């Protein structure tokens with residue numbers, strides 16, 4: 001069984017001020033203001049990037065950090081003309097032109113940002129929260145989701161910034177589209193809402209898609225976070241679900257040169273994200289039960305969590321790619337619906353192994 005070619009992800013933060021000015025923009029953004037920005041870059045790097053096996057993601061991190069640090073505690077307009085999130089992303093794309101960048105995410109607030117493709121197509125996203133109760137009517141007796149319970153759901157709307165006529169969408173436009181749905185969903189019981197009698201994450205994501213896409217043709221993906229660790233993405237055709245788990249492991253980059261701190265035994269808390277895709281089960285209203293995904297992953301989790309991975313030959317390189325490859329191959333043997341695995345260290349540096357054309361990045 002084969003794994004997938006790795007994409008590396010690096011994340012950097014910077015604090016900066018800016019002033020924006022374009023027609024249709026919320027006038028308050030024209031005032032001098034500031035943000036704690038997060039920039040994440042996904043790149044396809046050659047095996048020898050980083051100078052030693054396992055060093056690629058760290059090399060990417062260094063490059064992103066070097067450029068982000070030139071913006072830190074600065075006035076962005078001095079460096080980037082009209083420093084919108086999208087233009088910051090384009091600037092970073094140009095700075096990293098020597099790398100094979102597949103996607104850049106720029107987040108100016110915890111609830112909004114942009115994503116930029118390899119060809120510099122821009123997507124806006126905004127995250128909304130609503131408070132709702134639900135119960136899944138078709139689950140087997142004793143399943144915890146058969147009881148009435150509730151969540152602080154989160155929804156991310158992802159839309160292309162420009163339509164075919166060049167009309168530019170703003171985050172405020174997303175807010176306007178979301179507002180009528182918020183009043184239907186927030187502080188309600190989902191089962192009482194027409195179309196949501198079986199309110200799984202999958203059904204909710206396609207329900208939101210159906211409500212919004214006719215008036216918002218730029219909509220590309222709807223993400224529903226049922227809890228902080230699981231949810232569904234719908235793009236109008238296909239469902240993808242994800243389930244996150246953290247593992248706390250000891251590692252060592254055994255190919256790193258002497259003097260590199262990672263050559264020593266150290267450790268990290270890694271977030272392992274399992275991505276799956278399957279047709280919707282029309283009775284259950286889901287693709288695969290998150291609980292079943294957790295059960296299938298459990299032996300793999302136990303073999304990684306609170307373990308000395310450096311003692312095992314498959315983790316000799318000590319990096320997130322070796323952990324990802326291991327998880328992907330083990331999970332594939334158990335579950336044909338697994339489409340990808342992402343493993344991120346606590347600093348947002350990690351590896352994505354995915355069979356699918358690159359889907360949207362989940363915001364931090």
Ligand SMILES: Nc1nc2c(c(=O)[nH]1)N=C([C@H](O)[C@H](O)COP(=O)(O)OP(=O)(O)OP(=O)(O)O)CN2
Nearest residue numbers: 145200201202227229230241286287288289290291
């Ligand atoms: N594919 C789906 N599976 C499940 C859904 C769903 O909508 N789609 N929903 C549920 C439950 O409603 C439940 O609330 C989610 O539970 P769970 O997967 O256990 O998620 P947690 O975050 O609570 O899990 P922990 O990892 O234990 O924190 C079930 N399945």
